[in-house]
Amino acid sequence: MAKIVNPQHEKIKSRIAWGIAITLAIIWVVVTLGPFVFMVLNSFRDKKMMGRQGVLHFPDPWYFQNYPDVINNGFFGFFFRSVIIVSISLVLMLIISSFAAYPLARMKFKLRGFLYAGIVAMMSVPMHVTLIPVYQMTNSMGLTNNLFSLLGPYVAFALPMAVFILTGFMMTIPSEMEEAAVIDGCNKYNMFFRIILPLSKAGLSTLAIYNAVGMWNEFAFANTFLTDIRVKTLPLALGAFKGEHSQDTPLILTVLTLSALPTIILFIFFQDKLVKGMMAGAVKG
Amino acid sequence: MAKLQGMAKKDARSTAIAATVFLFPAVALLIVYMVYPIIDTFLISRLKWNGFYTAEKINVGWDNWIALFNDQLFWNAFLHNVILMVCSILIQIPLGLLLATFLDAGGRKTNIFKIIWFLPYLMSSVAVAFLFYYLLATSGGLISGIATLLSGKRTMVDLLGSSPQALYAVIGVIAWQYTPFYMVYFIAGYSNIDVSLYEAAVIDGANRRQYLFKVAIPLLGPIFKTACTMSLIGSLKYFDLIWNMTQGGPSGGTELMATYMYKMSFQKFNMGYGSAVAGGMFILITVIALLFQKVFVVKEDY
Numbered sequence: 001m002a003k004i005v006n007p008q009h010e011k012i013k014s015r016i017a018w019g020i021a022i023t024l025a026i027i028w029v030v031v032t033l034g035p036f037v038f039m040v041l042n043s044f045r046d047k048k049m050m051g052r053q054g055v056l057h058f059p060d061p062w063y064f065q066n067y068p069d070v071i072n073n074g075f076f077g078f079f080f081r082s083v084i085i086v087s088i089s090l091v092l093m094l095i096i097s098s099f100a101a102y103p104l105a106r107m108k109f110k111l112r113g114f115l116y117a118g119i120v121a122m123m124s125v126p127m128h129v130t131l132i133p134v135y136q137m138t139n140s141m142g143l144t145n146n147l148f149s150l151l152g153p154y155v156a157f158a159l160p161m162a163v164f165i166l167t168g169f170m171m172t173i174p175s176e177m178e179e180a181a182v183i184d185g186c187n188k189y190n191m192f193f194r195i196i197l198p199l200s201k202a203g204l205s206t207l208a209i210y211n212a213v214g215m216w217n218e219f220a221f222a223n224t225f226l227t228d229i230r231v232k233t234l235p236l237a238l239g240a241f242k243g244e245h246s247q248d249t250p251l252i253l254t255v256l257t258l259s260a261l262p263t264i265i266l267f268i269f270f271q272d273k274l275v276k277g278m279m280a281g282a283v284k285g
Numbered sequence: 286m287a288k289l290q291g292m293a294k295k296d297a298r299s300t301a302i303a304a305t306v307f308l309f310p311a312v313a314l315l316i317v318y319m320v321y322p323i324i325d326t327f328l329i330s331r332l333k334w335n336g337f338y339t340a341e342k343i344n345v346g347w348d349n350w351i352a353l354f355n356d357q358l359f360w361n362a363f364l365h366n367v368i369l370m371v372c373s374i375l376i377q378i379p380l381g382l383l384l385a386t387f388l389d390a391g392g393r394k395t396n397i398f399k400i401i402w403f404l405p406y407l408m409s410s411v412a413v414a415f416l417f418y419y420l421l422a423t424s425g426g427l428i429s430g431i432a433t434l435l436s437g438k439r440t441m442v443d444l445l446g447s448s449p450q451a452l453y454a455v456i457g458v459i460a461w462q463y464t465p466f467y468m469v470y471f472i473a474g475y476s477n478i479d480v481s482l483y484e485a486a487v488i489d490g491a492n493r494r495q496y497l498f499k500v501a502i503p504l505l506g507p508i509f510k511t512a513c514t515m516s517l518i519g520s521l522k523y524f525d526l527i528w529n530m531t532q533g534g535p536s537g538g539t540e541l542m543a544t545y546m547y548k549m550s551f552q553k554f555n556m557g558y559g560s561a562v563a564g565g566m567f568i569l570i571t572v573i574a575l576l577f578q579k580v581f582v583v584k585e586d587y
Contacts, residue, residue, distance in 0.1 A: 029402070033401060035461070056431070100312070103304035103307045115308065119315065128524070128563045131550070132322075216409070235411045252415060260409075
């Protein structure tokens with residue numbers, strides 16, 4: 001005998017389930033947003049008022065001086081240095097990785113399997129195992145406290161995954177395209193620039209976003225190589241400001257708000273692209 | 286015939302030349318910045334050296350490695366890495382799946398939740414570290430503020446000041462930052478499931494819940510494996526957040542292998558021992574990652 005399900009009953013049950021789900025969802029929204037609210041709200045407070053008013057009150061009165069204070073103390077310097085090193089590293093990385101992916105995806109030669117396996121294996125190398133030698137190398141090249149000392153490590157550490165993704169991407173390009181180009185008298189070099197590279201645009205843009213975020217936030221190499229405040233990048237700005245104004249919590253929270261802003265603005269404009277780009281790292285498995 | 290063979294040979298040669306030209310920059314960079322440094326780390330690990338050119342490099346053989354093997358601080362750091370790894374896998378991945386399931390079931394109208402939930406992952410680890418350093422501060426912090434409000438008198442909650450709370454506080458912060466990543470990852474997993482499977486399940490009389498537990502989640506299997514692998518490797522080489530939030534403190538309570546290595550090398554300038562720590566870390570990560578892969582592959586074959 002089949003159990004008779006009362007549809008009315010089922011409806012109520014699913015409504016309760018949905019109610020619980022929404023409640024939990026809202027709790028997680030509070031957990032997620034709480035720290036952001038704390039950050040933004042307190043950046044509009046005078047440091048003397050922080051202790052007196054307690055963090056849960058709205059600033060009274062609102063204090064706007066923290067923002068000009070941070071901006072006039074070299075914030076844009078940190079910002080532009082980050083823009084420069086990230087854009088140069090990114091362009092170089094994209095060129096070099098698409099160069100490397102082309103023969104791995106479209107040519108047959110002896111060391112192909114070995115090179116591919118070797119490059120893929122480097123994806124999970126922790127940077128700390130290379131840090132001391134790379135630091136020594138940087139010093140012996142006379143690049144101490146030079147922004148461009150980051151170029152090599154940034155490009156090299158982004159390469160393995162980029163080559164892996166681009167090789168996979170280029171393998172899906174139909175070979176008829178290439179055959180047609182060969183008949184038209186295209187050699188291997190023209191083929192890359194005229195056929196393969198333009199067809200890899202989607203893969204390249206995903207990689208560009210993923211690595212731009214990664215390089216923009218990079219800390220360990222920058223912190224080791226750049227000790228002079230005049231050459232430091234944006235992730236080091238927080239430490240630099242904290243070193244000078246350790247007691248001024250609202251000021252540090254202002255630096256935080258300002259440095260989080262670029263990615264959040266980008267996210268608002270390119271939501272799907274950015275999410276897709278940041279997920280690129282997940283295809284490894 | 287001979288001419289044809291000659292052409293094939295010529296073609297193979299031109300392919301080899303083209304491959305070399307295109308691969309050269311990448312291979313050269315990887316050798317200079319990855320292969321050589323890894324080897325060099327192991328070579329430096331046999332030296333006593335403070336890192337300055339002019340300073341004397343003394344070959345001490347395996348001394349650093351023996352010291353490392355007996356170093357309680359290093360194994361403590363490793364233990365913290367393992368706790369972090371286990372907690373990350375047990376908190377972030379289920380939570381990410383839960384959030385993704387909610388968004389998948391809710392469809393378009395829950396999009397605002399997706400946007401808000403993703404925000405923490407947009408912050409850099411350094412920024413998250415500083416934010417929570419102030420948020421968890423005993424005076425002027427959010428947690429202490431809430432505790433004061435709830436208890437009605439001035440209350441200080443010192444989460445980062447003593448062990449073992451500090452480690453669990455840090456694990457909570459890391460979960461806050463990385464859960465969105467797994468959420469988006471599982472959303473992608475759900476959207477990759479063929480719509481026809483849902484239709485078939487509905488035709489067979491399955492309701493939403495049955496479809497979820499009997500069809501959708503089992504299909505996410507391979508994605509779980511990748512998510513766990515990423516979480517595992519990430520937890521074992523974790524650095525930025527801890528370094529900026531606690532520097533491994535209080536008194537080693539949140540020390541990780543990477544922070545210990547950094548401290549030895551760039552604060553105590555003991556490059557030989559720092560290299561041994563880095564080498565040990567490299568070996569442990571490789572072994573654990575390989576073991577994990579092996580166990581999972583066996584499980585998948587049943």
